[in-house]
Amino acid sequence: MRRKSLLFLLSAFLLTAVVHDEALAQKDKYRNKANDPVAQLGYEKKLRWADGLFKSGSYYNAYDYYQQLLQEQPRNPYLVYQAAECAWFMRDYIPASKYYGYAYSLSSTLYPEAIYKEALMLKMQGSYEQAITRFQKFITDNPKTFKKLKKRAQREIDGCKMAMNSVNNPIPANVKNLGANVNTAYTELSPYPLGDTALLFATMKSNNIVEVGKEKRSDYVSRFMVSHKFKRYEERDTFQWPLPFLDGRFNDDKYHVGNGCFSPGGDRFYFTKCLENEKNEMTCRIFCSTFEKEKWGNPVLLGEGINDDGSSSTQPYIAKVGKKEVLFFSSNRVLQSRGGYDIWYSVYDPRQKTYRRPQNAGKQINTEGNEASPYYDNRVNKLYFASDGWVTMGGFDIYSANGGPSRYTNLTNLGYPINTSADELYYIHDPMGKPDAYVVSNRPGSIALKNPTCCDDIWRIQYEPKIYAMGKVLDQKSQKPVAQTVVKMVDEAGNIKTYNSENGEFQFLTARGHNYVLTADKQNYTSTRATVSTEGIKRQDPDDTVFVTIYVDSVFIDKDFLLKNILYDYDKATLRPEAAASLEELTTLMKDNPSLDVRIFSYTDSKGTEAYNKNLSQQRAESVVNYLVRNGIERSRLSAQGMGKDNPVAPNKTESGKDNPDGRQLNRRTTFRILTDVPTRRTIYDSSKPGTIGEQEKNLELGEGVEDTEPADSDSKFGNPGSRVN
Structure with a gap:
């Protein structure tokens, strides 16, 4: 079966299984190996036959016979390398990378370029991290030789990095x-x-x-x-x-x-x-x-x-x-x-x-x-x-x-x-x-x-239509832009994109059919959230821009904040239905600000003994912690402390000494305190991602720009063996 460069593509190895005579048609004529006379030949004759097929361009047949020969001599570096070459010509990248890597391990002196070709085949199958490692080893293992090819290897490494970034930031x-x-x-x-x-x-x-x-x-x-x-x-x-x-x-x-x-x-x-x-x-x-x-x-x-x-x-x-x-x-x-x-x-x-x-x-x-x-x-x-x-x-x-x-x-x-x-x-x-x-x-x-x-x-x-989420990060009190902020955009599946805002402005390119949550991350600040939905947008719709504002506020360490409506019935630690709204706000605060650690404080009224009230208030605080954990907050970021009847916010009794139900209800409460703002848990800006509004738009729409990038050097010995143009 002879492969012919039929469709004239520069890169594309056209797989035309075209054969020119009965000798090259041998493999198709004898589909059962037991009836194939070449399969019955001795090692030397079969090797000459396989090499002849390879030289004539019949890579598929040659590949089969090299594999038969490898069953007899599995550690023969020549056979392994020839199998790799056939797989490359067939554009079968996975076995090609495997055979090139094996040939290099068997004889790096005889086939020093095999590791470069292995890396190239890993790149062609999208295994970019592995390809980078092998390209780097090729450069390291050849300090004084392959000058042009090492320069090309570095170019291929740059391509792998560009590809990984582009896959993470696809155009619409x-x-x-x-x-x-x-x-x-x-x-x-x-x-x-x-x-x-x-x-x-x-x-x-x-x-x-x-x-x-x-x-x-x-x-x-x-x-x-x-x-x-x-x-x-x-x-x-x-x-x-x-x-x-x-x-x-x-x-x-x-x-x-x-x-x-x-x-x-x-x-x-x-x-x-x-x-x-x-x-x-x-x-x-x-x-x-x-x-x-x-x-x-x-x-x-x-x-x-x-x-x-x-x-x-x-x-x-x-x-x-x-x-x-x-x-x-x-x-x-x-x-x-x-x-x-x-x-x-x-x-x-x-x-x-x-x-x-x-x-x-x-x-x-x-x-x-x-x-x-x-x-x-x-x-x-x-x-x-x-x-x-x-x-x-x-x-x-x-x-x-x-x-x-x-x-x-x-x-x-x-x-x-x-x-x-x-x-x-x-x-x-x-x-x-x-x-x-x-x-x-x-x-x-x-x-x-x-x-x-x-x-x-x-x-x-x-x-797809280009739907931008554009906006500003503003200080809650001063209403002024907050510079040096990392803005995060997360979709419903948890996929995250970041934008390094130098001046408080940001812009994201969104995809159709999603719901996004946008927050800001800056040391010593907490963030509100903005939402953007693209679910109702159709492919035929025109480009559009949604403008949003994210507000941030200073973090107050060791200051207590009252959770409104987190109240309890007498002698109970069960959360009441009206607590849901405040608990959701706290959950959102914790999710949008992952660097914060919080302690929950709960209280009782003055009825009961000191020990009983301490235990009851501890149960109340833990009920809030358990709610937060069930809703996705890491327990390691939370702690609970029962305060008993300490620090009442209202009188438990009236001035005449009678019971004060309203005051007792206010005392059965919960507060929270921000204990720490851990810098290592804040979003760290990835410098490989776009950083300014103009650059972000260009990179997300078109992939990585390469203006003023020098072209790769070619090395005819190791260039693409399938290069044909028609």
């Missing part, structure tokens, strides 16, 4: 797989929305293993398909079974076809044709078809330097940038390249119908790694593209940059959940209405032929 968006009508077990690519009713994309449209020789070539080349949305479904963006795209003569029985887009006027259609050579290397060319005389003309190979001899040109996207039509594309040409695949552009002259000489998009966009799938949205004047050379959450991430076509600013990683630990490419917005989007990814949840992350699907990005 849902990302959903388009489903089995559109996606298959093979790779889908280049989604292109046709208005709001249909989606053009490229696919092989197969869920079964394809063997060359048993099927016609036209059965396994990729081709354009179009899928229309169901009109009457409650859930939008539900797509029908796709049909061949027959607008023009674009699909070809010989070539892999994809990456389609229309010119701004709709009269030209750009796309790519790709063909693999004997070494399974894909070369792509950009074609253009013009609509004339009520039909599409024959596709014409673009000249004028757009298609460069000896390299691939792919993923065209043409858009208006200012008053000019600009054709963006990705190419691995060498001259003026920054390394790998770069984003290039050419200005189109509609009068002369010619293209200017292509120019590199520059160092603000391109790195020594790979950049791919450019898309320009002239509504916001931004270029979107995929890159594995900047700081990323996994493999390829989607980035945006303002400006164009040659100068760019504000390079930004779009953040989670658009980007994940897997590969993301082909980001594109809807052409009208709310700017939802599409992206291609091999994240878990994709329809897979072999392993959960083998293959790329098209995913739908549905942006």
Whole structure:
């Protein structure tokens, strides 16, 4: 089974189980190992067979035979490393990390880079803490070698930290797989929305293993398909079974076809044709078809330097940038390249119908790694593209940059959940209405032929309305802002976000369908709470801002506070129903101010002996403590003390010596005292989270900004082995 880079994704290892002859089809022909003649070979012959399969690109078959050989020699570092390499090429990150780690433990001298690759595979599966540890060990274990790769390892560590922060602060968006009508077990690519009713994309449209020789070539080349949305479904963006795209003569029985887009006027259609050579290397060319005389003309190979001899040109996207039509594309040409695949552009002259000489998009966009799938949205004047050379959450991430076509600013990683630990490419917005989007990814949840992350699907990005909770922290007495305060926002599930307010102002980005409680935390202050509800908000609703105020007051240590209506019947310690409101207020105070320790004092009237009243009042104080504990307050923060008949607040008897029931009732009371304000239990601001209003908004909406971040260095020996563009 030979894996072919069919769908031309820079990162995406397209899992096409395509085989070129009976020798490479061996594994499929003999599915029962007992009937497989290769399985019966001796060690040396089977090893040569496995190595031959590996060199030819048949990684799945090679992987199976390396595992058979490992049963004979389980501690052979070469076999372990080769199994790891196969798993990496198959984008099966979990066994890849396991085998790389084992190879390093068996022979770190022979395979010193294995620990770097292990860390990379841990990162690609989202195990960021483990990946950081292994990247750091790679740096430590190689003090004098692998200079470029160590710099890249540090870049990967930065990416892990960015990813963890982004996952904890996701942008308001849902990302959903388009489903089995559109996606298959093979790779889908280049989604292109046709208005709001249909989606053009490229696919092989197969869920079964394809063997060359048993099927016609036209059965396994990729081709354009179009899928229309169901009109009457409650859930939008539900797509029908796709049909061949027959607008023009674009699909070809010989070539892999994809990456389609229309010119701004709709009269030209750009796309790519790709063909693999004997070494399974894909070369792509950009074609253009013009609509004339009520039909599409024959596709014409673009000249004028757009298609460069000896390299691939792919993923065209043409858009208006200012008053000019600009054709963006990705190419691995060498001259003026920054390394790998770069984003290039050419200005189109509609009068002369010619293209200017292509120019590199520059160092603000391109790195020594790979950049791919450019898309320009002239509504916001931004270029979107995929890159594995900047700081990323996994493999390829989607980035945006303002400006164009040659100068760019504000390079930004779009953040989670658009980007994940897997590969993301082909980001594109809807052409009208709310700017939802599409992206291609091999994240878990994709329809897979072999392993959960083998293959790329098209995913739908549905942006949520941006609902901000904005406000101030004010001093209860002076009504002035309180600076240097940590504001906390907690949802109904207990998830917490913090904001370091330098001047008393704060802003949070909330999610739809939640109830939030906001409090402030500052040494020697207690906080009230504010609430924000987003439960009634719909996805189609516009952005909104809710303004709230949080009041704080000075903490009074060792001062008694009366709990109103915490009164008791004669000779009883049971809490009365009217006590609930005051007890809830105390519970809220304790929850919103976790640094406080409190002592509960309870009293009796003067009837009864000293010893009896001490015991009864102790029971009353403990009844309050038990109530607080039942409602979520740690017992360690509470203490109870019965005061008996001490310190009456009203006369137990009248001046004439008669019993005074009203006074006795007031004396049967409860108070509380703040004993300590423990600094270590206050919320400590996490400096990795956003800290000012402007920065918070940018980071939460778009993930971590990376403007002015240098690109990662590439090392061709250890670069992504699955890098292909088409």
